[in-house]
Structure formats: structure tokens, C-alpha cells
Amino acid sequence: MKTESLLDKADANLGRRSFLRYAAAGMAGAGVLAAGACTKGDPYYDNLGKRQPYDIGPVGDFAILNYAYALEQLEAAFYTQVVANMYTGASADEIAMFKDIRDHEIAHREFFKLALGANAMESLTPDFGAVNFTSKASVVATAQAFEDLGVSAYNGAGYLIKSADYLLIAGKIVSVEARHAAYIRNLANPGSFADGTILDGFGMDKTNTIAGVLKIANGFLKTKISAREYGYTA
Structure with missing residues (x-):
């Protein structure tokens, strides 16, 4: 089944959980097949066929999906904490918008997790020690950094x-x-x-490399991410 038709079903009032389940079905199936093809001695898999936890993996689509999955994990964790500890003086509109963003990022995270199946990297442990969640300035500055980074990452990969x-x-x-x-x-x-600061001379969003993005993302993670096949080792 084509992904577009699955997305059309989601647009036709499927609930979010149903969308995630059905949209990921074909992709996850492919993931299981890919995992089954791994051989003993492959540096990205152990002898039981389990993917090594924190490298995005061999060059290919699953590596790029893992790259996106890692970033969505980070964003989902951040916005979950923002909403749970809303900064001082937040307006009703700000609270509502941060809740919406949190829900979007969780949906993205869960989509990639289901889509990757056996190829998914392990869950990451964030480190937000540098963020003051009681301060609007600190929260918004971090959110801006994450969002600009995410857009440049997708565009770059x-x-x-x-x-x-x-x-x-x-x-x-x-x-x-x-x-x-x-x-x-x-x-x-x-x-x-x-x-x-985010657009180039043609009015297009700037891009960032996998190595450039992961260097920044790893500053907010206890479990560091590598992309050895793409020239970056944490």
C-alpha cells in the first residue's frame, strides 16, 4: 500500500493513533525485512541481529529515518517538559500553542518509531540541564534553536x-x-x-549537514548519536 493513500486515510478523519498504526505498517514491514538481512560481523548489529543503539546505521533510507527519529525524540522530550513546567507568566495562547507543538512532536516521534520497526535506534536520554524551564527567555531560545535546527536537518538530508x-x-x-x-x-x-538568519539569498530555508546537526543535538543528549557512515562519530 502506498504511503500517500495511507496519509489520505489519515486526512479522512482517522484518529492519530490509527494514522500512526496504519501509515507505519508498510514501512515497518520493510524494516523487519532489512533487519533480517543483517549478518554476523556487521558493525551496526550484534550477533543476535539487534541494531547497535546509538548510531543511525548504514547508508540508506533507514539511517535517514533514524536521524529524523532521534531529532523528534529530542523535541518531544523538550516540549513535554515545557508543558509540564510552564514558564512563569505564560499566556493562555502560549500554553495552548506549546501543547499543540508537544502533541505534533510526539506524533512524529511515534510515527518514526513504528515505521522503523526493528531498525529503530534505542530511546535517547535528553539532558536539558542548561535550560531554565521557569524562564520564558530560556525556553523560547531553546525552542527556537531546536526548530531552526530541525528544519535545516530535514532540508539538508x-x-x-x-x-x-x-x-x-x-x-x-x-x-x-x-x-x-x-x-x-x-x-x-x-x-x-x-x-x-534562516533564509538564503533565494528566499529558501538554509540547510545543515548530518554532522553539523548532530554536534548541536548531542549537546542536549546524555546518550550521544553517531553517524559513522556519514562522517560523524560522537
Whole structure:
């Protein structure tokens, strides 16, 4: 079944859990087949066929999906903590918007987890020790960093995706991430939602490499992520 038709079903009022279950079904099946092809001695798998936990894996679509999954884990964990410990003086609109963003990031995280199946990396442990969750300035600055990073990551890795179905999913998710980024940037500094710090001379979002993104993301993680086949070891 094609991913587009699955997404059409989601748009036709399937609940979020149903969407995640059905949309991931075909992708997860492919993941199980890929895992089954691994051989003893493969550095990304142990002798029982279990994927090594914190490297995105061999070059290919599953590695890029794991890369996205890692970033979505980080964002979901951050916004979950923001909502659980809302900063002092948050308005009703801000509380509602952060709850929406949290729910989006959790949905993205769970989608990738189901889609990857046996190929999914382990759950990551965040480190938000540098964030003051009682301070609006600290929370918004961190949120802006995450959202800008996420958009640049998807845009920078999109060309590496071979499957048209996976590329479609990435395009749908990065468009949502860009909406988050615009809201957060405007919250931090009204009018900055699409300024020159994130756009190039052609009015397009800037991109970032896998190595560049992971260097930043690892600063917020206790469990560091590597991408050895893409030139980055944590």
C-alpha cells in the first residue's frame, strides 16, 4: 500500500493513533525485512541481529529515518517538559500553542518509531540541564534553536532519501516543523519568523549537514548519536 493513500486515510478523519498504526505498517514491514538481512560481523548489529543503539546505521533510507527519529525524540522530550513546567507568566495562547507543538512532536516521534520497526535506534536520554524551564527567555531560545535546527536537518538530508514514499513523509513533517519555527521565532522576536538568519539569498530555508546537526543535538543528549557512515562519530 502506498504511503500517500495511507496519509489520505489519515486526512479522512482517522484518529492519530490509527494514522500512526496504519501509515507505519508498510514501512515497518520493510524494516523487519532489512533487519533480517543483517549478518554476523556487521558493525551496526550484534550477533543476535539487534541494531547497535546509538548510531543511525548504514547508508540508506533507514539511517535517514533514524536521524529524523532521534531529532523528534529530542523535541518531544523538550516540549513535554515545557508543558509540564510552564514558564512563569505564560499566556493562555502560549500554553495552548506549546501543547499543540508537544502533541505534533510526539506524533512524529511515534510515527518514526513504528515505521522503523526493528531498525529503530534505542530511546535517547535528553539532558536539558542548561535550560531554565521557569524562564520564558530560556525556553523560547531553546525552542527556537531546536526548530531552526530541525528544519535545516530535514532540508539538508532530504536529497539522501531514495524512496519517494519516505521523501513524501519527510516533506510533510518538515512543513509542520517550519510552522513551529515561524511561531517560536515570532514569539521570541516579533517579525523574525522568516528573516535572513534562516533564509538564503533565494528566499529558501538554509540547510545543515548530518554532522553539523548532530554536534548541536548531542549537546542536549546524555546518550550521544553517531553517524559513522556519514562522517560523524560522537
